[in-house]
Amino acid sequence: MVLRSVFRQGEACWLQAGAGIVRDSTPARAWEETCEKLASVARYLREA
Secondary structure (H helix, E strand, C coil): CCEEEEEEEECCCEEEECCCCCCCCCHHHHHHHHHHHHHHHHHCCCCC
């Protein structure tokens, strides 16, 4: 299972974060968690 990934094609770069929904999930917290996952990867990206 890939929870965080980075894709690059030419000058474009995409970040992707996986998420799991469980019975106790709330949309607001799921969004916040997804943003936290993306931020954990984004800070290490540098222009090539």
